[in-house]
Amino acid sequence: MIPLSYFLGLSVLMFSAGLFGVLTQRNAVRILVSVEIMLNAANVAMASFNGVFGLEHVEGWSFVIIIIAVAAAEAAIGMAIFLSVFRNHNEIIVSDLFSLGETEEAY
């Protein structure tokens, strides 16, 4: 019997790590990877809650299913966008894509 707090602790660590990755990574694909890590952290928390709160509860599973589906869509679109960006800019490092800001003030 694993206590719920163990799952939650794991989830928090995963989430924080994913967050850290989102904040620090420069490559778009790696940012997507970090986002997936965060989503999985949420999934772990959901699934553990669902397992703890009894046989008659499946709400956690529902959320996990929805998250997985959305993540699939997100990954598909993300891949298409990355390919498009890569073809147009020959670049996938987001810190070198300055369409949103001032070029010389990057760092």
Add this chain to the structure above:
Amino acid sequence: MTNFDPNFPFEFLFTPLWPDAPKWLLVVIGTLLLATYSLVNQLFAPYIERKTMGRQQKRRGPSYVGPFGILQIPADTLKLLIKADSRPAGADRTGFFVSVFGVTASAIMAFAPMPWGSNGLTPGHLSIGFLYVFAVFSIFPPMMLIGGWSSNSKYSLIGGFRSAGQLIAYEIPMLTSVLGVIATVGSFDLNVIVIYQMEHGWFLFRYWGAGLLAGLIFFLSGIAETERVPFDIPEDEATLVMGPRTEFASWRMAALMMVEYLHMWANALLFLYFFMGGYDFIFIPQDGYIYSTYPELGTALTAIRMNGWVQFLTLSIKAYMIVFIAAWMRSALARFRIDQFLVFGWKYLLPTSLGLLMIFLIGVDINIFGINWWWS
């Protein structure tokens, strides 16, 4: 439906021999035995294949080593194992190791929920058995891609791409073609599916040929999943040498070869479970004409059918028959082109399987006066 204890799968096997044995020990022993059996079967599968091809293509090699050439496969295995291991320069270490490991592990893991008999002869019973098998199989494409990429070879990389694309393309018709069966039975549990077919007849012969067509799609998809001829595009030896497996040598190669046959074996078993009654030795349904007309005959038949050993042997023989058909196809058919292959998968198999799913869901069956007249 027979009752069995899911926490003690091998009751019928060990209880007569060792009544006082601790359960956990018996579970471990039984699981090991079944795993060994599955793995040993992989030695026979290539033997059958090579003998078949040797006959058809007039090859002589497999007949010389040992009686009936039976030692050819162990010799090959031994040769592979004692060969020098090598890793290409610039290869990604982790990927190069983990891809082989992951592929092998997933292939062996797929056998966990497969029942060998109704009396609890299941290594790890799971209510989502089929989904589990499928999930474990889906680790395969990324692993092949990682393996191809980490080999630092263009052949491997292209092979990996093809493998991933092919596996994803044929996973979907495969799943869709059995969804009708699952919806009819109402469970993912392979054991439940087989027992349902015992009672109501094989799905291969039901729904006015729709079952036959669904079985064909499943079988073809299985062949494609195992990347065998005529669907062996990823390891197109004329252009890609060996596909994603090009740079693997020695024990890695042996493991990959074994994974291939394991995969084929698992697909054959799944086909049997879904469409050909699994471990059932005869296709007479229990709610059919014969059972209602000759109850004594029915009782005798049931006694034979429910015997664990009969079931075990039936399943093995049936599986070898499927393997034989696959080998036959490999020697008889030519390879597809990649575009033809993908078009075939996405444009024909998937819509057809969706239509078959509709027919299954409507449930058109020959069931006049409450009796299933098909085959009985």
Add this chain to the structure above:
Amino acid sequence: MEFSLTLIPFTLLAVFILAAIYKSLTAEKTMQSVYWLIFMLVAVGFIFLLANSEILFAYQLMVYSGGIAVLMLFAGLLTEQDELFIDSSIVGFIKTSKTQVLIFIFFAIDVLALLLSSINGSAYEETVLANSEYTYTDSAHQIKLFASYLWNGFAEVIILLGFLLLTAILGSVKLAIRETDLEELSDEYLARIATTSEDISSLPGMEDEVEV
């Protein structure tokens, strides 16, 4: 808290997950990052098994490691740049600012504290005690409940998700097959900019513009 055998695989998986995340975030190449992510995903699937949710395990492996992972591998492979052009300074933890680290630490502490303080109630203890007898063998009942729950309570969400996925597939296919000739485009663009600037400078009154 009693010691349980299941803690051993859990601990192993947790360690493996965290290690995989670490490797994923610090890998030198994008592909490595992605395959460590895949290992992590598989491990999370086994965590689901331990959390008594084998159906999630199946979905995790089928969709995540079978679908999403392949997509991301493709993305990584197709967008991988020549190593000559990769600025080595932007790999890994280099350029990580103190703010980011501080945020990370504060966030982890915050969430952990919040969670622990939230579940430190009697409800949690009761639930844990009520479910402590449960063994991980079968959840067929729960799966049936799940199916009916999804189709009765979440039907709109499921249909919406279906449309979302369909749109995503179509959109990504459309995006992916679009060809762009970069050089031609940029040449044309530069030529247009050049002519425009010439036109502006040749307009009357533009030469003798006085700086105020």
Add this chain to the structure above:
Amino acid sequence: MAETTEVATEYFTTNPELIIWAVIVIAIPFITGVILMAMRVFEIKKGDDYKISESFTGLFGSTGLALSWIASIILAFKYFGEYVSLEGHGHIEKVVGDTAFLPMKSSAFKWGLLLDPLSMIFLVALTTIATAIHFYASNYMHGDSAYTRFFGTLNFFTGSMLLFVLSSNMFTSFIAWELLGFSSYLLIGYFWPKRSASHAGRKAFMYNKIGDVSFIFAMGFTYARAHTFDYLTLQYMLQTHELTMADFALPGLFLFGAAVGKSAQVPLLGWLPEAMEGPTPVSALLHSSTMVKAGLYLIARSFFTFYYTEGTHVDWTASEISFLTNGSETMLAFMSTPNIIAWFGTLTALAGGLMALTATDIKKVLAFSTISQLGYIALAIGAGGVTAGFYHIISHATFKSLLFLGAGAVIHSVHSQEMSDMGGLRKQMPWTFRMMLVGTLGLMGVPLMNGFWSKDAVLLAMKESEVVVGNMFLYWVAVFTAGVTAFYSTKMLYLTFYGKARYDDSHVKPGPTSPRMKGALIFLGSLVIIESIWFTIGTLKNLFGEDHSLLNFEYALGTMLGVHGGEFAFVDALPSTTAVLLGFGFAYFIYAKDNKAILNSGFVQFFANIFENRFYLDKLIYYISNGPTMVIGSAFKTFDKKVIDELIIDNIVTDKIGFGSARTSDWMDVNVVDGTVKSIANSVSTVGGRLRLFQTGLVSNYAKYMMLGVVVILSFFVLENYNVINFLN
């Protein structure tokens, strides 16, 4: 005077058949007019090759009017036969048909037609004269380039007048009034390439506009008091004492103001001589029965508003004008509406007559004569003799149209309007001469002619009036005017038809008029003669015994209008007859006996100069309108220049306030405004410089700031959970 008839208990009735006939009468000229104008547009677009033949156009226009005439006669017979009974005190019923003008909330605005003896008699006279003039014009305008336009406009004009005559409420009247003004503008400025013609058109239009504004004021006051425009309803409200006469003091005055504009009463008479620029048939129509009579017809129509027949004396003390009089009874009587009308009318009559003395243009003479006669009519109405006024309207319409048509025939053959270019035309144009003679006799008021009888009734009404202050003085002025009338009439006739021929023989060949014009002349001349016989017989019969038939025209008119004039006596006719004889004698003495030297004396020349310049009324109006404006304007200019510019702006504003405030504002500008702006700008720049660091364009940086916020929010929850802070409770 002032016998009263019973007030009709039912104040109006309805009869759709008659109303349809009335609509037909009005619609035919309108429709033919619009069709003819459309033809003219077609002609202009297609060019001269597609010009419609004159015979067709003239016939079309004239036939339209003739049909309308026939319809009006049928209508009049039907009406008089059914609703008018002259037996005893007489019994009159009035027929009204109206419909909403637009689907709007107020029911006051509606199209309405009213059939009563007043409108019926005027209608018949109008259509008769107009038809004659149309036939005359179809020949007179021969060869004109815009023949079609002329007839279209003329028909439209006649239709407008018909609508005005038959309208049952002030709103419909106003629409017709405006249509009249518009179409008269078109007709007076018919020869628009001629500068004077277009100027005359504009002048007429502008003078009329003053009357229009007055009409609008009258309507507004009426609506404010009664919430209706119906003449009959207003009358009924007066009878039932819902309203009092005092309520109508201002509306009555403004109505008379409207009539002043339209009928060329004293201050605003300048436009009428100018209107002679139009073609002669237009002048004939304009001066006899349509345009200028419209104002007086309006007065007659709304007579009840200022002169109710219940009593001779109306208490005006409760009215708005009472504050002007400062409580004086005499002043109040003097300021009363009838009195004002009477005085203005007398002045107009005198001024018109005097101005006619010096006119050399034959049409101008007739125009001034018209003004004079209009003054007579206004005088009569103001004195309370609406019967006499209407009597004179009818007779004047007949002989004045005859005179104009005759003058037109003369002009047509002589090709000049100056009397100095005529003379001796009696031989060449015998029929014209005869008809002109008949008309002139009527105008002069020679005994037994129609003008004599009607003018006598007018003078009698003034003599017997009890509301007019100084009525005897006005009476003698009017008598004097009769003499003046005789003088200029004789002069005109003599200068035109007698004496030596002064026209240029070389290219002017005066000859008999064409049959169609002659026919019209004879028709109108015989009308004058018939009227004269009719009036003579009627009045004489009235002397010797009551006769309530229509043959006794004046009495019948009094019965129908509800106001009876005084009894005719030969004694009353003596002064006017003497004045006429004197005027004729003077004229004969001067022109026939060739004593023109008298006219060259300084005394005569002094007055002649005044008359010739129309009493300087135009200049007066010019100075009244322009002068004060200019004076006030220059005063403002001076004020602006001296006081505002120099004193206030230069001295006070610029020096004291300007420079002082400039210095202050300079200091404020530099230190406060600029300082504030600069400090804001600097702070914005500083903050922006800091914030710019956040705006890196890096997605991860944005995510970082977002997460910073999440961390802060989460920290609040955590601290709250550990009871470190307590912000949720």
